[in-house]
Each structure stands twice: as C-alpha cells, then as structure tokens.
Amino acid sequence: MIGRLRGMELEPWQRNLFVLWVGVFLTSASYSMVVPFLPLFLLQIGVHRGIDIWSGVLFSSTFLASALISPWWGSIADRYGRRPMLLRSGFALFVAYALTALVQTPVQLLVLRTVQGLLSGYVPNAITLVGTSAPQRRVGWALSVMATASATGAIIGPLIGGVVSHLFSTRIAFSSASVLVLCAALLALLFVREENFAPAERSTVLKDLKVAAGNRPFLGVIALAMLVNFSVMTIEPILPLYIVQLGGSLRDASLVAGIVFSLVGIASVFFAPRWGRLADRRGFPLILSVGLLGGGIGNLLQIPFHGIVPFGVVRFAYGAFFCAVFPALNGLVVQTTPKEFRGRAFGLNQSAGQLGTMLGPLVGGIASSAFGIHSVFWLTGGCLLAAAAFAQRGARQWRPRPAAVGAASD
Secondary structure, eight states: OHHHHHHSSOOHHHHHHHHHHHHHHHHHHHHHTTGGGHHHHHHHTTOOSSHHHHHHHHHHHHHHHHHHHHHHHHHHHHHHOHHHHHHHHHHHHHHHHHHHTTOOSHHHHHHHHHHHHHHOOHHHHHHHHHHHHSOGGGHHHHHHHHHHHHHHHHHHHHHHHHHHHHHTOHHHHHHHHHHHHHHHHHHHHHHOOOTTOOOOOOOOHHHHHHHHHTOHHHHHHHHHHHHHHHHHHTTGGGHHHHHHHTTOOHHHHHHHHHHHHHHHHHHHHHHHHHHHHHHHHHOHHHHHHHHHHHHHHHHHHTSSOOSHHHHHHHHHHHHHHHTTHHHHHHHHHHHHSOGGGHHHHHHHHHHHHHHHHHHHHHHHHHHHHHHOTHHHHHHHHHHHHHHHHHHHHHTGGGSOOHHHHHHHOO
C-alpha cells in the first residue's frame, strides 16, 4: 500500500488528503486518549483539593500558549510552507507526550502542557494544506473528510486511553499517545508534498493583524471561532467528573468516560461527510447555523438525563449536529481570504479559537465549583445558541467574493 501511494492515479491534493487524513486521525487519537482524563490523572498524582480549578488551568495553559504563538507560526507557514510546520509540530508533540508520562506534580504537568501549546499545530496545518490545495468546488467535501479524521480519532482515542488507563495506568496511556503522534509525523515526512507553493513576502504579526482587520467577513469568522471554542470547552474538563456523579466509580471512570466521549466522534463519522456535501451545495453559512443550533439544543437536553445510557444517547445526537460546525468555519476561512494569506488566516483563526478554548475551561471550572455542574451545561448551550444567532446574522457578508474564490481555485 505504501508503495502504491507514490505512483497511484490520485491527484496531488487527493494524495495529501489521504495521507493527512491518517495523520490527523493518529494525532487526534493521541490527544483524546489522554487529555480528557487529565482530571482523573490529577487524582492519581495526589491532587484532591481545588481539582476543578486545576483542571481548568491545565486545559487553559496549553490553549493560551497556542493562541499567543499561532499567528507567528502562521506567518512562518506562508513563508516556508505548511509541510515543515507539520513536521515541527509532530516531532515536538512526540517528545512532550513522552515526558508527560514521567511527571510527579501538577506543576510539572502544567509546564509540559504549556510547552505543548507553544509547539503544537499538526492538525491546523494539515487542514490548511488540504484547504489550500483542494479545488474550490471540493473544499467543503475535503474539509469534511478531514473532520471525519478528527472524529474517528476522537472515537478510538478515548476507548484506547480508557482501556489502557484501566488495565495499566495513565502514564502508559501518555507513552502510547507519543508513539501515535510520532507515526503521524513520519507519515508527513515520507508522503506529504506541497506542490506549487508560492512563498509569501516577509511579514510581521502586527502587519497581518492590520490586514485581517480590513477584512470584515474574516473578522466575523474568527470571532465566531472564539465563541464556539469557548462554548464547548466550558464543559469538557469537568465531563469525566460528571460521569463519576452519574454512577461510575473512580476506578471505572476512565473507561466509561472514554465510551461517552467516543459517542460524539461516532456521530461525526456518520454525519460530517453529509454536512460537507450539503455545504458545497447550499453554502457554509447555512450549515454552520444549523450545526450550532443543534449543538446548543443538544447541550441543554443533556441536563435532565441522570443515567449513563440516556446521557450517552443525547451526546450522540448532539454530535450529529455539532460535527458540521468546525468544517464550515474552516471553509469560511478559505472562502473569505486570498490564497497567499491563507496560512496566516488559519493561524489567526486558530489563535482566536485557542483564546476561547483557554477561557472556556477556566469559566467552566469556576461555574461548576460555584453553582454546580449543571450550570455549565446551561452556559454551554446558551453560548452555542448565541453563536447560531451570530452566524445567521453574518450569513450575508460570508457570500463568496470573486477575489477570494479565484485565489482559492486551482
């Protein structure tokens, strides 16, 4: 099969899509097999007080570091290519995960989580490379296919992580995650090619921000990306603890949490390609609005269910709608920016999203500690409904512009 990759009849963008699908799947699996269980890992290394706050800080530290550095990495990607950024982030994450398996204190864990944020970027650069190289008429489908890679990794990762943590330890799970992300980096090294890359002129983050500030449709996209990431991340750090409250013991919590986390990914695998095909026909703004509306309602519907099985069913339904959101946002980044600015655009979009991802766990942890865990579901659902209203209002300005479309066509 590896031999055929070099000579099969696929176009270059299709070959990259195939290889990067596997790479994103492995990277997503490596993330989801360990990160959702960080609150449980804190218990295992002796943290028993303020665990809600510690969980929020650990999640947020990575995303704050990533938000600060992403515009700079985006500028580097536009000058030297997205493939070097894939390699840099893949090998860096391999080292970071391997070292995380050795930590003894929450402070050590915090330092490594921050380093991961500064050096990560495999998935965003893979999405940028695919979104830039695919023909305009296939962008929605290609980005949805990439979404299924993340979703499939989100299915397999928690299951593997839950089983490994249950049978061995969370430290072994971190070690296993490092091996997966190493494989993703090696795939990019051996098989990904970035043809017809035109280096952009040397730029600065300040100059890039000024360019972005003059593009109102793009500003709307990154503002929405920040709101959406904030919304969904308010609930993620405390979800394993909520599953314990629903009846799972601490010993079985990793396994049960892994299964529940996987349900959203399973729904995404089934429904994301369908949303992508609809986006190519009906437009990204409509699909984005529907996905956000379904995601908001789905979060609110999780409140009255206090059993593992019904809670899991609602999580699956939530995932069936929410899987439309991030491919649509990525499609709008492509649609609202010229090709020569695309790496920086995705960098700024990632930075905005990471700022929301940083604030979400902190606010969620504080809300859970102060008002109870159900308050976080209300917060998440309300924010997603507000994002749906924002997307509906912004639909008119996100219509494809001739300059942006022409720049993205091959």
